[in-house]
Amino acid sequence: MSRLEVFYLPLLFLTVALLGGVRVADRLMLLPPPLFTLVLAFVLVGVLVRSGALAPERLMSPARRPLANMSGLVVVLTAFAAATQAFNVAIPESGLPRLLFSVFLLVLLLNTLAASPDRVRVLRSLVVIFGSAFTLKYIVLAALSDPVGGRLKRILLILLEGVTLGTLSQQVYRPVTGYLAFLTLMLFVSGLALLPSHERRETTAARLEPAPGDA
Amino acid sequence: MRDSIARVFGLVLAFAYAAAIVWLYSSQPQTVAEVSGALSASLGAYRADDVAFADGLRFFRRDQFAAARLAFERADPAHRDPRTQFYIAYADYREGWGRVYHDDVRFAHGLAAVERAIAVAPQGRVVVDDPDLQLHSADELKAELEAGLRYDASDLNPFTLFRPRK
Numbered sequence: 001m002s003r004l005e006v007f008y009l010p011l012l013f014l015t016v017a018l019l020g021g022v023r024v025a026d027r028l029m030l031l032p033p034p035l036f037t038l039v040l041a042f043v044l045v046g047v048l049v050r051s052g053a054l055a056p057e058r059l060m061s062p063a064r065r066p067l068a069n070m071s072g073l074v075v076v077l078t079a080f081a082a083a084t085q086a087f088n089v090a091i092p093e094s095g096l097p098r099l100l101f102s103v104f105l106l107v108l109l110l111n112t113l114a115a116s117p118d119r120v121r122v123l124r125s126l127v128v129i130f131g132s133a134f135t136l137k138y139i140v141l142a143a144l145s146d147p148v149g150g151r152l153k154r155i156l157l158i159l160l161e162g163v164t165l166g167t168l169s170q171q172v173y174r175p176v177t178g179y180l181a182f183l184t185l186m187l188f189v190s191g192l193a194l195l196p197s198h199e200r201r202e203t204t205a206a207r208l209e210p211a212p213g214d215a
Numbered sequence: 216m217r218d219s220i221a222r223v224f225g226l227v228l229a230f231a232y233a234a235a236i237v238w239l240y241s242s243q244p245q246t247v248a249e250v251s252g253a254l255s256a257s258l259g260a261y262r263a264d265d266v267a268f269a270d271g272l273r274f275f276r277r278d279q280f281a282a283a284r285l286a287f288e289r290a291d292p293a294h295r296d297p298r299t300q301f302y303i304a305y306a307d308y309r310e311g312w313g314r315v316y317h318d319d320v321r322f323a324h325g326l327a328a329v330e331r332a333i334a335v336a337p338q339g340r341v342v343v344d345d346p347d348l349q350l351h352s353a354d355e356l357k358a359e360l361e362a363g364l365r366y367d368a369s370d371l372n373p374f375t376l377f378r379p380r381k
Contacts, residue, residue: 006225014232021240030240067222074229081233 004194005059006071012191013078019184020085023093024174033088036102041083043109044126045076050113051122052198054079059196079195086188089181090133092170097141101133119197126192130185137170138178145170252293256335263296264289275302276347280310297341300332301353308350308360312380317363326360329353349381 021031048054059072091101112125144157244250255261271286283306291299304325311321332353333339341353350356359381369375 006222007228010225010229011232014229014236017233018236018239027245030243032240067219067226070226071222074226078229078233 002196005075005196009075009191009194010078012187012194013075013082016082016184016188016191017078017085019180019187020082020088022177022180023171024177024180025171031088031093033084034091037084037087037091040087040102040105040109041080043106043113044083044087045080047109047113047122048079048192048195051117051119053119053122053192054195055198075195079191082188082191086130086185089184090130090137092137092141094170097137097170101137105129105133123189123193127189130189134181134185138181141170142172142178145172246292248292249294252291252295256293256295261293261295263291263299266290268299268302271299271302275306278309280306294331295335297332297336297353298343300328300335301341301343301356304329304332304353304356304360305348305350308356308363309380311363314376314378319364322360322363326357326364329357329360333357 021029021033023029023031045054049056054076056072056076059075060069064072087105091105092098108125108129112122117125144160239250242249242253244253252261267286267290271283271290274280274283274286284303287299287303287306290296294300307321307325307328311318311325332341336353339353343351345351350359
């Protein structure tokens with residue numbers, strides 16, 4: 001029995017699912033994931049399986065006992081729930097940024113799926129995707145939406161709001177929300193790295209690499 | 216055998232954690248008191264603090280509405296007692312009521328409290344038999360608060376200046 005499969009991974013992914021919707025403003029809010037994040041999570045699970053970062057046959061197979069298969073199913077379901085909430089963390093809550101982030105994330109994931117990279121590259125790619133989304137949402141957009149600031153900042157904000165028809169600024173949260181979001185995304189990516197994977201998967205790049213002596 | 220026990224334990228733990236998360240997201244508690252209050256209410260063990268409630272009622276009857284609200288909040292920190300929430304809403308109504316115009320902030324606060332009272336009451340029915348009040352049910356109070364928050368042509372009627380506070 002793997003402790004990772006039975007205890008650590010489900011609890012880690014459920015913690016991501018819990019923290020993913022936490023927003024702290026003047027009160028504590030628990031935002032449920034938008035429907036679109038289900039689509040993104042579904043594609044992400046597809047990417048993980050395709051790349052070998054998640055090997056479903058190591059979690060569920062006819063060779064395993066029913067209880068072991070049940071544990072494996074829990075890992076897959078909690079990973080899906082965590083992915084949904086990770087996207088909930090990464091995507092802005094309203095306006096034009098929400099639309100743009102959603103479309104970009106979908107295109108990036110579909111592109112990754114089409115490229116069929118190996119496990120390590122997928123994990124690196126996800127770190128970049130979630131890291132960029134975090135930076136844009138919790139640092140850039142939060143700074144733009146913050147009503148406190150100098151005259152120049154307010155003028156720039158008014159101009160940007162004019163260009164984007166008032167759909168740019170977001171609800172301002174307390175700084176603890178950003179720290180929690182960072183922790184959530186770190187836990188999520190760590191969980192993905194710990195998933196049962198294929199030991200080694202040949203990539204297209206590796207197949208095209210010339211054998212020694214070919215040249 | 217040990218493997219099966221560990222797997223069953225892991226499954227129970229995961230299901231319990233998942234159920235707690237779903238419950239938290241559906242009940243949206245704001246404070247730790249609300250979390251513990253909702254948990255004890257789900258077991259039928261939640262009760263408002265009678266002493267703090269009596270303090271609140273005394274302040275309420277003396278028209279000391281801010282003090283009354285504080286005492287009522289102390290009596291029902293989890294916002295699970297319909298009667299206390301009703302009185303909080305009534306305190307907001309009476310404080311926010313004005314002959315010429317109402318205090319929208321107080322009325323909105325009161326509306327939120329009366330909605331909480333309706334939400335936690337069995338079948339959503341809250342009736343308070345208090346001779347000091349003119350509105351005895353949460354439905355009447357909610358309608359009064361909503362009417363106060365609404366802007367329409369009737370606001371220009373000069374006879375509204377003679378309407379009484381309930």
